[in-house]
Amino acid sequence: MPQIDPKRLAERLVLSPEVRAALADGRPVTALESNVITHGLAYPDNVDTALAVEAAVRAGGAAPATIAVENGHLLVGLDRNAIERFATEPAIPKVSTRDLPFALARGGKGATTVASSLAIAELAGIAVFASAGIGGVHRGAAQSWDVSADLIQFTRSKVAVVCAGAKTILDLGLTAEVLETQGVPLVTYGFDEVPAFYCRGSGVPSPQRLDDLATIAQAIDLHWSLGGSGGVLVAAPIPEADALDGEAIEAAIADAVASADAEGVGGAGLTKRLMRAVDAATDGRSSRANAAVLIHTAHLGGKLAAAYAALAAPHASTRGELV
Ligand code: PSU
Numbered sequence: 001m002p003q004i005d006p007k008r009l010a011e012r013l014v015l016s017p018e019v020r021a022a023l024a025d026g027r028p029v030t031a032l033e034s035n036v037i038t039h040g041l042a043y044p045d046n047v048d049t050a051l052a053v054e055a056a057v058r059a060g061g062a063a064p065a066t067i068a069v070e071n072g073h074l075l076v077g078l079d080r081n082a083i084e085r086f087a088t089e090p091a092i093p094k095v096s097t098r099d100l101p102f103a104l105a106r107g108g109k110g111a112t113t114v115a116s117s118l119a120i121a122e123l124a125g126i127a128v129f130a131s132a133g134i135g136g137v138h139r140g141a142a143q144s145w146d147v148s149a150d151l152i153q154f155t156r157s158k159v160a161v162v163c164a165g166a167k168t169i170l171d172l173g174l175t176a177e178v179l180e181t182q183g184v185p186l187v188t189y190g191f192d193e194v195p196a197f198y199c200r201g202s203g204v205p206s207p208q209r210l211d212d213l214a215t216i217a218q219a220i221d222l223h224w225s226l227g228g229s230g231g232v233l234v235a236a237p238i239p240e241a242d243a244l245d246g247e248a249i250e251a252a253i254a255d256a257v258a259s260a261d262a263e264g265v266g267g268a269g270l271t272k273r274l275m276r277a278v279d280a281a282t283d284g285r286s287s288r289a290n291a292a293v294l295i296h297t298a299h300l301g302g303k304l305a306a307a308y309a310a311l312a313a314p315h316a317s318t319r320g321e322l323v
């Protein structure tokens with residue numbers, strides 16, 4: 001195995017001043033993905049939402065670190081101009097973990113998914129990440145084998161992931177099964193079911209419910225102290241006022257899945273295709289719910305990072321030697 005040269009990696013990592021100062025002082029930081037800006041929401045909602053998400057992280061008590069790739073660098077923390085650049089430039093490629101080395105070597109921009117953002121957050125020494133809807137097992141995966149690399153990355157990166165469950169377009173029961181098989185610790189915050197992104201409940205019972213963030217932070221730290229690999233998933237539902245009704249949206253999702261299947265759309269573009277189709281079928285209601293749940297989850301992500309940093313000697317204090 002080649003040795004990792006910390007200097008060479010440090011040259012690639014570009015931390016925003018806010019993130020650098022917070023990490024240096026041991027203050028809480030919450031990492032965020034950028035693919036939702038480039039592929040998840042349309043302009044100008046993507047800019048407004050990305051800025052509102054960062055504000056929500058700050059209101060929760062942490063520094064936001066939106067992650068992206070640009071010109072051979074791993075950006076950790078985007079300023080307003082950078083968010084605008086990513087939100088407006090057309091055809092920025094989606095970069096999951098398999099794509100990361102090529103995106104860096106090639107140069108140019110790349111929008112990181114949950115999976116690749118986690119890998120980069122870990123390198124930077126960030127313990128908490130937030131995104132509304134994680135990837136998961138696609139409907140029809142028994143034939144397509146389409147399982148998001150997000151799920152595999154949870155077994156690799158020691159970063160806690162705050163979310164509102166997996167995207168509703170996925171097979172949420174199978175997603176829970178894969179998480180169980182992979183031994184990914186999953187806790188729901190104040191809710192008895194695994195949440196369903198822009199809907200409240202999935203009908204899948206939560207394997208573990210806790211109602212206070214201090215205990216969740218302690219459990220995350222214990223997972224790592226005990227030598228546990230990978231992350232911990234912390235899932236909380238979208239607020240009731242913003243939630244879509246599961247039954248009402250089911251027909252739109254089923255139609256979207258059927259038409260993508262009929263046209264042979266699969267692979268990395270499938271998630272975006274399904275999300276856009278559901279949005280068109282709901283007159284934009286699903287995008288508005290997506291934005292609302294992103295902001296809600298980011299606020300919780302900020303609060304969890306603060307609760308984690310408040311632990312006596314969090315495991316993450318030994319991280320980040322590279323930067
Ligand atoms: N499309 C969206 N919103 C998103 C994503 C795609 O409308 O957030 C991204 C997220 O970054 C997530 C990824 O990590 O999709 C999962 O894609 P896949 O199923 O191809 O792994």
Ligand code: MN
Pocket residue numbers: 146147148149267268270
């Ligand atoms: Mn896939």
